[in-house]
Amino acid sequence: MSILNDDLTLDIKKTILHAEMVIDNGCHGAAIFGSTGQAQLIPVSEKINLLNHLTSSKYKEKYIIGTGLNSLGETINLMRVSKSLGFNRFLIMPPAYYKYGDKEVIEFYSKIVEVISDCEIVLYNFEKLCGYKFSIECIEELVKKYPKNIIGVKDSSYNLFENLKIDNFSVLPGSESKLFKGLQLGCSGIITATCNATSTLARKVYDDFNDGNEQTVNQNLCDVRGEFEKYNLISGLHTYFSKKEIYYKNLLPPLSILNSKEASDLINNLEKLNFSLNNTKAA
Numbered sequence: 477m478s479i480l481n482d483d484l485t486l487d488i489k490k491t492i493l494h495a496e497m498v499i500d501n502g503c504h505g506a507a508i509f510g511s512t513g514q515a516q517l518i519p520v521s522e523k524i525n526l527l528n529h530l531t532s533s534k535y536k537e538k539y540i541i542g543t544g545l546n547s548l549g550e551t552i553n554l555m556r557v558s559k560s561l562g563f564n565r566f567l568i569m570p571p572a573y574y575k576y577g578d579k580e581v582i583e584f585y586s587k588i589v590e591v592i593s594d595c596e597i598v599l600y601n602f603e604k605l606c607g608y609k610f611s612i613e614c615i616e617e618l619v620k621k622y623p624k625n626i627i628g629v630k631d632s633s634y635n636l637f638e639n640l641k642i643d644n645f646s647v648l649p650g651s652e653s654k655l656f657k658g659l660q661l662g663c664s665g666i667i668t669a670t671c672n673a674t675s676t677l678a679r680k681v682y683d684d685f686n687d688g689n690e691q692t693v694n695q696n697l698c699d700v701r702g703e704f705e706k707y708n709l710i711s712g713l714h715t716y717f718s719k720k721e722i723y724y725k726n727l728l729p730p731l732s733i734l735n736s737k738e739a740s741d742l743i744n745n746l747e748k749l750n751f752s753l754n755n756t757k758a759a
Contacts, residue, residue, distance in 0.1 A: 480726035502679030509542035544569035569600035
């Protein structure tokens with residue numbers, strides 16, 4: 477998540493502290509400038525400013541940088557800046573707006589790797605946002621061409637995580653509701669908006685699976701995700717966190733926090749699951 481000042485500029489310190497909190501609460505890492513971080517709305521200059529400060533974070537090695545922009549040149553430039561600061565792992569969605577197919581997507585990522593050859597890329601599969609849905613064949617071709625560069629996919633279209641099988645390649649569904657099933661199918665974990673709030677629960681599901689323990693919180697984790705999914709996830713998460721810290725209410729237009737009734741319903745329904753800012757473990 478990206479934390480904004482009242483003038484809607486990026487609050488560098490609070491954004492980094494939030495990312496560190498998510499890792500402290502159980503996540504193995506955090507995506508900087510993902511969809512939930514309002515990445516497509518934040519000016520590149522502010523992103524670069526944050527990256528310069530992110531080098532001092534105690535979790536510098538645990539970040540993946542979202543650099544996917546509609547402009548190929550801007551995507552590459554942001555990757556160059558990131559690499560100069562020591563960040564080498566990137567989450568990249570194909571460009572939005574224009575219609576295209578697998579051939580064009582392969583060319584897009586090929587252009588990136590040809591320029592930034594020493595990088596690791598997690599593909600971002602989210603048809604709802606960019607208008608394109610990765611096929612298994614497209615990903616197989618990209619991995620075949622660039623096995624050291626194309627290391628995984630975040631699957632928020634959910635057409636891949638059950639069927640895509642590539643050695644030494646991470647498949648990461650985009651929802652907690654897919655975490656346990658995904659692990660059973662060989663997925664590596666998840667990358668998801670609501671882990672900003674559910675990281676403790678999600679980590680327990682992950683650890684219990686790998687330790688061979690009974691799943692005691694997975695249903696509750698899915699229920700919590702379900703409550704957030706009733707709304708725009710960014711709006712819901714910022715509303716949720718703003719109940720403790722008011723600065724979370726700031727969002728870049730056209731995004732906005734939930735109205736008073738929606739906010740009340742969300743918080744009340746989460747509390748019925750024994751899930752709140754003071755108790756992140758649902759019962």
